[in-house]
Amino acid sequence: MAVDASTSARGDLILKNLTKSYGDFNAVDDLSLVIPKGSFFALLGPSGCGKTTTLRMVAGLEEPTAGSIFVGETEITDMKPYRRPVNTVFQNYALFPHLSIFENIAFGLRRRGISDAEVKSAVDKVLNLVELPQLATRKPNQLSGGQQQRIAVARAIVNRPALLLLDEPLGALDLKLRRQMQIELKWIQTEIGITFVHVTHDQEEAMTMADTIAVMNKGKIEQMGSPEELYDSPKTAFVANFLGQSNLIPGQVSGNDGNNLIVDLFGTKVSVPKARSSAHGVSVLVGIRPEKFRISPEGKNVSGNVLTGGKVSDVSYIGVSTQYQVEMPWGKELMVFEQNDDDEEMLRKGENVTLSWEPIFTFALDGSENAAAGSH
Amino acid sequence: MKKLTRWLSKNLIKVYAFLGFTYLFIPVFYTFAFSFNNSGRSNLVWKGFTLKNWKNPCGAPDICMALGNSLKIGLISTILATVLGTLIAFALGRYKFAGRSTTNLLIFLPMATPEIVLGASLLTMFLNLGITPGLVPTIIAHVMFCISFVVVTVKARIASLDPRLEQAAMDLYANEWQTFRRVTLPLVAPGIAAAALLSFSLSFDDFIITNFNSGTVTTFPKFVYTAAARGIPAQANVIGSSMFFIALIVVVVGQVLSNKRKVKI
Numbered sequence: 001m002a003v004d005a006s007t008s009a010r011g012d013l014i015l016k017n018l019t020k021s022y023g024d025f026n027a028v029d030d031l032s033l034v035i036p037k038g039s040f041f042a043l044l045g046p047s048g049c050g051k052t053t054t055l056r057m058v059a060g061l062e063e064p065t066a067g068s069i070f071v072g073e074t075e076i077t078d079m080k081p082y083r084r085p086v087n088t089v090f091q092n093y094a095l096f097p098h099l100s101i102f103e104n105i106a107f108g109l110r111r112r113g114i115s116d117a118e119v120k121s122a123v124d125k126v127l128n129l130v131e132l133p134q135l136a137t138r139k140p141n142q143l144s145g146g147q148q149q150r151i152a153v154a155r156a157i158v159n160r161p162a163l164l165l166l167d168e169p170l171g172a173l174d175l176k177l178r179r180q181m182q183i184e185l186k187w188i189q190t191e192i193g194i195t196f197v198h199v200t201h202d203q204e205e206a207m208t209m210a211d212t213i214a215v216m217n218k219g220k221i222e223q224m225g226s227p228e229e230l231y232d233s234p235k236t237a238f239v240a241n242f243l244g245q246s247n248l249i250p251g252q253v254s255g256n257d258g259n260n261l262i263v264d265l266f267g268t269k270v271s272v273p274k275a276r277s278s279a280h281g282v283s284v285l286v287g288i289r290p291e292k293f294r295i296s297p298e299g300k301n302v303s304g305n306v307l308t309g310g311k312v313s314d315v316s317y318i319g320v321s322t323q324y325q326v327e328m329p330w331g332k333e334l335m336v337f338e339q340n341d342d343d344e345e346m347l348r349k350g351e352n353v354t355l356s357w358e359p360i361f362t363f364a365l366d367g368s369e370n371a372a373a374g375s376h
Numbered sequence: 377m378k379k380l381t382r383w384l385s386k387n388l389i390k391v392y393a394f395l396g397f398t399y400l401f402i403p404v405f406y407t408f409a410f411s412f413n414n415s416g417r418s419n420l421v422w423k424g425f426t427l428k429n430w431k432n433p434c435g436a437p438d439i440c441m442a443l444g445n446s447l448k449i450g451l452i453s454t455i456l457a458t459v460l461g462t463l464i465a466f467a468l469g470r471y472k473f474a475g476r477s478t479t480n481l482l483i484f485l486p487m488a489t490p491e492i493v494l495g496a497s498l499l500t501m502f503l504n505l506g507i508t509p510g511l512v513p514t515i516i517a518h519v520m521f522c523i524s525f526v527v528v529t530v531k532a533r534i535a536s537l538d539p540r541l542e543q544a545a546m547d548l549y550a551n552e553w554q555t556f557r558r559v560t561l562p563l564v565a566p567g568i569a570a571a572a573l574l575s576f577s578l579s580f581d582d583f584i585i586t587n588f589n590s591g592t593v594t595t596f597p598k599f600v601y602t603a604a605a606r607g608i609p610a611q612a613n614v615i616g617s618s619m620f621f622i623a624l625i626v627v628v629v630g631q632v633l634s635n636k637r638k639v640k641i
Contacts (some may be wrong), residue, residue, distance in 0.1 A: 086547070094540040098562045
């Protein structure tokens with residue numbers, strides 16, 4: 001009998017030096033990665049970064065140019081897709097239009113020769129899990145987008161794969177439904193304990209659901225870690241800008257103060273926790289998230305790191321917060337998000353302001369980074 | 377005057393549709409009406425209503441033998457052309473190979489060639505090969521011109537098929553054959569059925585190519601053509617009307633079934 005890992009292989013997903021080239025272009029470039037068993041893992045990146053290609057290679061729908069793929073101890077690199085312990089939720093769901101919802105979900109079970117009675121009980125169970133038992137006899141085109149999405153998930157997880165791959169599964173849904181499905185998917189994953197590998201370009205989606213996020217850019221992984229880690233201590237400008245927004249200000253390391261680096265920003269000294277710096281040399285990019293700034297009228301007493309001489313160049317009120325653009329003496333604008341949680345008056349365009357923030361909220365990147373990389 | 381313009385602007389499309397359908401269906405109506413004609417030798421003048429033609433459709437000499445030949449040729453040609461054409465359509469629609477675009481072009485040629493030319497050259501070819509005109513050469517000729525129509529019809533259906541459905545099947549443990557059998561074939565089936573119906577009607581209807589290559593075998597179109605000289609029997613109208621109604625029933629049943637599937641929401 002041919003090797004069939006579809007039911008036996010279990011364990012971590014391991015990618016070793018995985019490469020996919022189209023001519024001179026490396027869509028996936030020497031990618032090595034371990035995705036622990038049972039985790040909810042997100043591959044996050046802009047379109048064309050190689051995340052979907054990586055997923056398709058794991059599913060067996062695309063052949064790697066080089067490298068290998070393992071599930072636990074079992075190598076699946078050259079295995080046919082139908083022998084892999086992997087199921088996919090496709091971007092457009094790819095439900096079979098000629099089969100009922102019941103038969104769509106039963107498809108994988110029937111191909112593996114499972115008895116009718118067991119198929120029936122497994123399908124009923126998973127339909128209850130996704131809370132759509134009443135739809136069993138319908139055809140896919142009679143379902144709403146959100147319902148189709150859940151059936152696509154049900155059709156995959158009913159097979160109890162070692163690995164569930166989700167290719168932008170929420171891309172076709174409207175915002176409200178997407179939020180709801182994010183919570184539901186996370187819940188399903190916790191409930192059944194299968195490893196989920198989720199490909200998305202939506203940073204919010206990745207952060208809501210995943211335990212671990214790998215940010216991909218140009219076929220390589222820029223940085224990998226928990227959502228908090230990536231947001232609080234980005235290691236590259238691409239990650240700093242792609243995950244949320246960042247103000248990146250060039251500066252020079254001028255000294256040392258215990259656990260902090262002292263950095264000179266256009267003549268002003270600020271301190272940066274050493275633990276949050278990934279700089280190699282003297283030249284650095286100091287990063288502050290827009291919501292970490294406090295904005296005050298000029299002359300007011302402030303503490304922490306302070307930048308003076310700013311001038312409000314734009315104000316937009318968006319309900320939960322007010323967003324300011326502040327022009328600094330060195331000619332660049334900084335972005336400031338101020339929570340509307342006190343009765344302080346809104347600052348006006350043209351007003352002179354001082355920006356301040358807690359030093360622990362500062363991160364530093366190497367000065368060789370391109371400050372604009374990954375901006376939206 | 378104003379009233380008339382307003383009425384026209386509201387109802388012109390209905391008037392136009394009525395005239396259009398009348399134009400299309402008058403010949404069918406004539407055929408049907410004259411199948412009830414109490415005719416003598418020729419069925420050109422109305423001589424009174426009778427059911428005798430419908431009660432005895434094989435009453436005219438040789439008519440049912442000709443019909444049998446046409447059905448036989450039609451069925452065999454349809455099966456062969458549908459199978460071969462579907463295989464070609466899959467090759468052209470799914471795979472890239474050297475000579476693919478040339479094949480695409482060549483497939484169109486039999487449709488573009490005048491039938492009279494095809495018929496005459498086929499006869500020349502058969503005679504040169506020492507094959508006597510008859511049933512088999514006729515079937516070979518019919519398969520040939522039907523294949524092009526099958527390829528075009530089925531290929532359109534394959535092109536509209538989302539390749540991700542087959543990938544999903546493979547992802548769900550279906551091997552190549554199971555994927556074809558469970559997903560690809562059922563989804564392409566409506567195209568194949570349409571191609572088969574088209575083949576059958578082309579073959580059943582064909583006179584020119586058949587006339588060159590069938591020798592002494594009489595088909596229904598040949599029978600009607602020959603009979604025209606001495607007077608077409610009313611039974612020909614019975615058979616013609618029956619074919620029309622059978623086709624109508626097939627189409628209506630197909631529509632009702634597919635509507636039922638959609639409305640069930």
